[in-house]
Amino acid sequence: MTDADPVRLYRTVRLIRRFEERAVELVHGGQIVGGVHPYLGQEGIAAGVCAALDADDVLAGTHRGHGHVLARGADPARMLAELCGRVTGLNAGRGGSMHAADLSIGVLGANAIVGASGAIITGAVWAYRRQGRDTVGVSFFGDGAVNEGMLLEAFNLAALWRVPVLFVCENNGYATTMPVAGAVAGSIAGRAAAFDIPAVQVDGQDPETVRVAAAAAVDRMRAGGGPELIEARTYRFDVHHTFEHAVRLDYRPPDEVTRGRARDPVRIQGERLTDTDRAAVDAEVEATLDAAVRFAVSSPEPDPADALTYLYASGLTARAGGG
Amino acid sequence: MPRLSYRRALTRALGDELARDEAVFLLGEDVQVGASLVTTGLAKRFGTERVRDTPLSEQAFTSFATGAALAGLRPVIEFQIPSLLFLVFEQIVNHAHKFPLMTGGQCSVPVTYLVPGSGSRTGWAGQHSDHPYSLFAHVGVVTVVPATPADAYGLLVTAIRHDDPVVVFAPAGAMDVRADVDDLTPVPLGRGRIHRFGDDVTVVAIGHLVHDALAVAEEVADQVSVEVFDPRTLYPFDIDGLAESVARTGRLVVLDDGNRSCGMAAEIIASVVERVRLLAPPRRVTRPDGAVLPFAPALDRAVQPGRAQLATAIHLTMKDSS
Numbered sequence: 168m169t170d171a172d173p174v175r176l177y178r179t180v181r182l183i184r185r186f187e188e189r190a191v192e193l194v195h196g197g198q199i200v201g202g203v204h205p206y207l208g209q210e211g212i213a214a215g216v217c218a219a220l221d222a223d224d225v226l227a228g229t230h231r232g233h234g235h236v237l238a239r240g241a242d243p244a245r246m247l248a249e250l251c252g253r254v255t256g257l258n259a260g261r262g263g264s265m266h267a268a269d270l271s272i273g274v275l276g277a278n279a280i281v282g283a284s285g286a287i288i289t290g291a292v293w294a295y296r297r298q299g300r301d302t303v304g305v306s307f308f309g310d311g312a313v314n315e316g317m318l319l320e321a322f323n324l325a326a327l328w329r330v331p332v333l334f335v336c337e338n339n340g341y342a343t344t345m346p347v348a349g350a351v352a353g354s355i356a357g358r359a360a361a362f363d364i365p366a367v368q369v370d371g372q373d374p375e376t377v378r379v380a381a382a383a384a385v386d387r388m389r390a391g392g393g394p395e396l397i398e399a400r401t402y403r404f405d406v407h408h409t410f411e412h413a414v415r416l417d418y419r420p421p422d423e424v425t426r427g428r429a430r431d432p433v434r435i436q437g438e439r440l441t442d443t444d445r446a447a448v449d450a451e452v453e454a455t456l457d458a459a460v461r462f463a464v465s466s467p468e469p470d471p472a473d474a475l476t477y478l479y480a481s482g483l484t485a486r487a488g489g490g
Numbered sequence: 491m492p493r494l495s496y497r498r499a500l501t502r503a504l505g506d507e508l509a510r511d512e513a514v515f516l517l518g519e520d521v522q523v524g525a526s527l528v529t530t531g532l533a534k535r536f537g538t539e540r541v542r543d544t545p546l547s548e549q550a551f552t553s554f555a556t557g558a559a560l561a562g563l564r565p566v567i568e569f570q571i572p573s574l575l576f577l578v579f580e581q582i583v584n585h586a587h588k589f590p591l592m593t594g595g596q597c598s599v600p601v602t603y604l605v606p607g608s609g610s611r612t613g614w615a616g617q618h619s620d621h622p623y624s625l626f627a628h629v630g631v632v633t634v635v636p637a638t639p640a641d642a643y644g645l646l647v648t649a650i651r652h653d654d655p656v657v658v659f660a661p662a663g664a665m666d667v668r669a670d671v672d673d674l675t676p677v678p679l680g681r682g683r684i685h686r687f688g689d690d691v692t693v694v695a696i697g698h699l700v701h702d703a704l705a706v707a708e709e710v711a712d713q714v715s716v717e718v719f720d721p722r723t724l725y726p727f728d729i730d731g732l733a734e735s736v737a738r739t740g741r742l743v744v745l746d747d748g749n750r751s752c753g754m755a756a757e758i759i760a761s762v763v764e765r766v767r768l769l770a771p772p773r774r775v776t777r778p779d780g781a782v783l784p785f786a787p788a789l790d791r792a793v794q795p796g797r798a799q800l801a802t803a804i805h806l807t808m809k810d811s812s
Contacts (some may be wrong), residue, residue, distance in 0.1 A: 218569040225561075259594030272598040275560050287585065290565075297539075298562065303491055317581075320550030327545065374572025478630070480590045480598030481653040483679075483726060485630060 169382035170218045177436045179214035182410045183234045186243055190233065190250055190264075194409045198464055199250045206234035208372075208404030211432030212337050215377025216305055216397075219385045225273040225291055226305035227284035230265040231337075235307050241269040244459035249428035253466035260469045261477055281342075282308060282315025289325045289332050289394075291350035296330075299486050303331040303388045309477065311342025313355050322394070325360040331388030333381065334359070334396040339403040340427075344418040359396035371399030373428040375439070397407050402427030403487040477478045494671045496664050499639040500528045500606060502674065503646035504566065508536045509764045511564065514650060517542040518568035526570050528606045528660075545659055548574050552581040552603075559599045560589070566650055567601065572608040572620045575657070575695060583629045587654045596651045604646065608635075608659040609698065609747050610783055610790055619783035619790070621747045622698070623659050624754045627725035632656040634723045637700035641722055652679065661747070663698030682728035684735060688717035691741035691807055694732065694758055695720060699745045699795065707799045714808055724754055732758070733765045736741030740769035740812060743803045747796055751774040770811035773803040 170176075187207050193199040207215070213234035220226070220239075236246060241257060249256025249267040256262070257269050265279040275291050278284045288304040295302035312318050313336060325332045336355050340347055359366035363386075369380045377399055384395040404427070406412060437445050455467035475485055494502070507514045516529060516536075522543045524530035533541040544551040548569070555565035569575060586599045609621040626633040632654055636642040636701075642660060649656035656679075685700060686707055693716055695703035700720045707716035719735050721728055736742050742762055746755035755774035763772065775795040783790050 234666075256593065257594070258596065261594040262592045266592045268593055268596070270593060275557065275597075276589060276593065279586070280580070283553065283581075283585060286553035287557035289561070290552075290554035290559075291561040292557070293554070294561035294563045317549040319551070320545075320547035321553070323545060324547060324550045324554060397747075418659035475591070477591045477593075477595035479654050480595070480600075483632070483654065 168458055169385070170380065171378070173375070173436065174444055176214055176378060176449060177235070177440055177445065178452065179211040179218070179238050180418055180433045180436050181448055181452050182243065182372050183210040183213065183237050184453070185452055186237060186247070187233060189456055189460060190247070191409060193251065195412070198270045199264065200252065201263060202409035203233070203250065204231040204408050205405045206231050208428065209337055209339060209401045210234055211374035211436065212371045212377055212399045212401060213307070213336065215374045216333070216381040218378045219381035220305065223300050223302050224304065225275050225302060226307065227275050227286065227288045228277040228307050229284065230277070231307065231309070231390045232265070233267065234385055236267055236269060236274050236277065239272050239274050241272060241274065243455055247459045247463040248466045251461060251463045251466070252468065253468040254469045255462070258271035259477070275294045281317035282312035285318045285321030285334060286324065289321050289330045292332055293328060293330045301389060303333065305333045305335055307335050307337060309342060310336060310338040310340070310347050310351065310355065311345070313358055314350055319358065320442040322359065322362045322364060324393070325394040326364050329393035331392065333384050333388065334394060336396065337401055338398055341403065341407070341419070342394045343407045346418055355398045356396065364394050366396040366398065368398045368400060371401035372432045372435060373485050374432050374436045395481050402430065426471065492671060494639045496642045496660065496667045497528055497606070498638045498659060499601065499643040500604070500646055501530060502533060503643045504529065504533065507650045508532065508540060513562060514564045514566065515540040515542065516566045516568065517544050517555065519544055519546060519570055526568060526606045529568060530560045530776050530796050548577045549581055549752050553585060555585045555601045556581065556599055557587070558602050560597050564600045564650055566604055568604045568606065570604050570607070571618050572702065573617050575605065575622055579625065582631060582654045582655060587629065587631050590654070592730050599655055600653050602649045603655070603657045604660065605658065606660045607662040607665060609661045609663060610794055611662040612787055613785065615785040616782045621659070621661070623657070623724055624748045624791065625752060626657045627757070628752070632723070633659070635659045635661065635697040636722060637664055637697055637720050640669060640674070641677055645722060648676045648679055651676070651735040659697060659750045661698040662685060664701070667701065672791045674695060677722065679723045680726035680728055681723070682719055682721045684717060684719055684733040686716065686718040688715040688739065690715045690739055691743060691804055692717045692719050692732070692735045692739045693743045693745060693800070693804065694746040696747060696754060699747055702797050703745055703800065706735055706797050706804070710801055710804060714804055716804060727758070727761065729761045733762060736766045736768070741807045742768060742772040742801065743807055744757065744772070744774040745800050746774060747795060748776060749779060749781050750774070751779045770807045773807050775799045775803050
């Protein structure tokens with residue numbers, strides 16, 4: 168059942184926006200090591216797509232994945248604790264920013280290998296449906312992933328076996344610093360067409376537009392359709408990774424950044440709310456994130472003696488490395 | 491006592507597990523027809539939904555299995571050619587193997603990767619003749635190399651029931667081995683097996699080379715008493731079992747169908763000498779460094795570890811300690 172409530176959609180984009188801004192502050196403050204890939208500017212995609220999903224559905228995210236996990240409903244406090252490497256984190260401090268995931272709500276990993284999630288989610292959806300569930304899946308990836316053979320193989324498998332996976336390409340214009348025009352022969356939608364996968368291009372900056380497109384695709388998939396693709400045109404408001412806050416890389420013209428940032432998904436969705444409703448959501452989000460930050464930074468760090476605790480699900484233990 | 495071939499032992503293991511557990515399914519290239527002669531008859535018995543032919547998309551179907559495992563199934567993938575493991579090394583190591591730790595224990599990925607016909611098949615040349623088990627042991631993926639029909643059955647069954655990824659190498663050189671098998675039972679991971687007891691030297695042999703080691707042991711029996719240790723699982727390795735053997739014999743020779751540098755033999759020797767004081771320097775018989783198997787049969791054989799090399803190594807080890 169798609170959630171069409173504009174207030175909740177606004178809350179999701181606002182939550183992701185402020186979460187990311189807090190995360191960047193924590194990177195600069197040294198509480199998050201290793202940096203983050205901010206989802207700033209792309210919030211409308213995760214929010215719109217996840218509003219179209221049911222509890223039994225699954226998704227797989229990316230290294231720029233905080234938004235997907237939050238939009239799916241993960242606890243922001245445990246998410247932030249994960250980014251801070253604490254035992255209370257979603258992944259007990261073993262995953263960090265690029266891998267933070269909550270499998271209990273159907274987030275089957277955040278994968279930092281570009282293009283890797285498509286086949287994984289295809290297999291998972293096929294398996295759930297074999298077990299009698301009505302699951303559909305979402306594979307989020309960026310424009311860089313459309314040149315990964317592994318993803319194109321996944322398109323083929325999903326289409327061939329009619330596995331209902333919504334492939335969501337978040338086209339933010341750049342694969343790290345490589346512009347789409349310098350990397351993509353043909354088109355992104357054209358790749359889907361080659362496998363007879365229906366594809367649409369949508370304005371990724373409008374959360375409601377994304378939601379409507381995703382809900383329509385999910386409806387068709389649940390009615391027995393095969394995979395579909397949504398290319399959501401978006402713009403990354405900030406850096407590829409926070410290391411760029413220290414090392415400026417010159418690859419996006421300033422006027423392009425200005426134009427890109429002008430179409431803000433948080434503002435676009437916010438304008439659909441009354442001032443009162445918006446202020447209430449903003450205040451609630453701030454309170455939630457204040458509490459999340461307190462929880463994260465006050466949570467215990469993992470014990471180095473347990474560094475490989477979760478290496479094997481079978482309980483196998485690895486030999487220690489010391490002499 | 492029924493005689494069973496190694497190949498049919500694998501077939502029996504797959505069939506028994508497909509019958510026992512609805513979560514098990516098989517996928518790979520040409521598995522419905524059974525081009526490897528291992529999956530023969532399984533599609534007819536279990537249906538094409540559970541015995542799935544895939545397009546030639548090794549990376550996608552390997553990760554498809556990872557996803558299916560995350561969703562509660564127990565996929566078995568058959569790779570007809572050992573070199574395909576190079577193509578999917580990323581999918582196995584970077585995803586299937588790493589997910590449990592990276593998610594902080596939120597999942598398990600019980601996938602079995604079965605490679606019937608690993609190593610040289612004679613005449614299949616450079617891209618079909620590798621034996622890359624040491625790579626998986628190195629990265630910490632459970633790696634088994636059964637030598638006998640009973641172990642092929644027992645270790646494949648255990649692999650399928652195991653909650654982490656397991657690579658099962660079924661060496662080409664062992665596929666036609668036949669043995670009288672009384673009892674088909676699961677074989678535990680990480681437990682070696684002494685095929686022949688001896689007093690003077692422990693020979694560790696991997697996979698099909700166990701049979702070569704046994705033949706050499708018999709040949710030299712009037713001069714040297716050779717113990718033949720088959721690790722069966724390369725990772726986790728039964729170092730306790732091997733150390734006990736070497737502590738008795740005092741000498742160690744390893745016979746390994748992998749390349750020499752950073753190979754299993756190197757690891758086995760290092761692990762033993764950390765714990766046991768030897769009477770003579772250990773020796774290893776392996777493929778050469780960086781080996782690519784040439785096509786011509788004589789060249790193919792020249793690059794593989796052979797019985798004569800093993801006999802020489804055994805004699806030199808005895809001489810070194812006299």
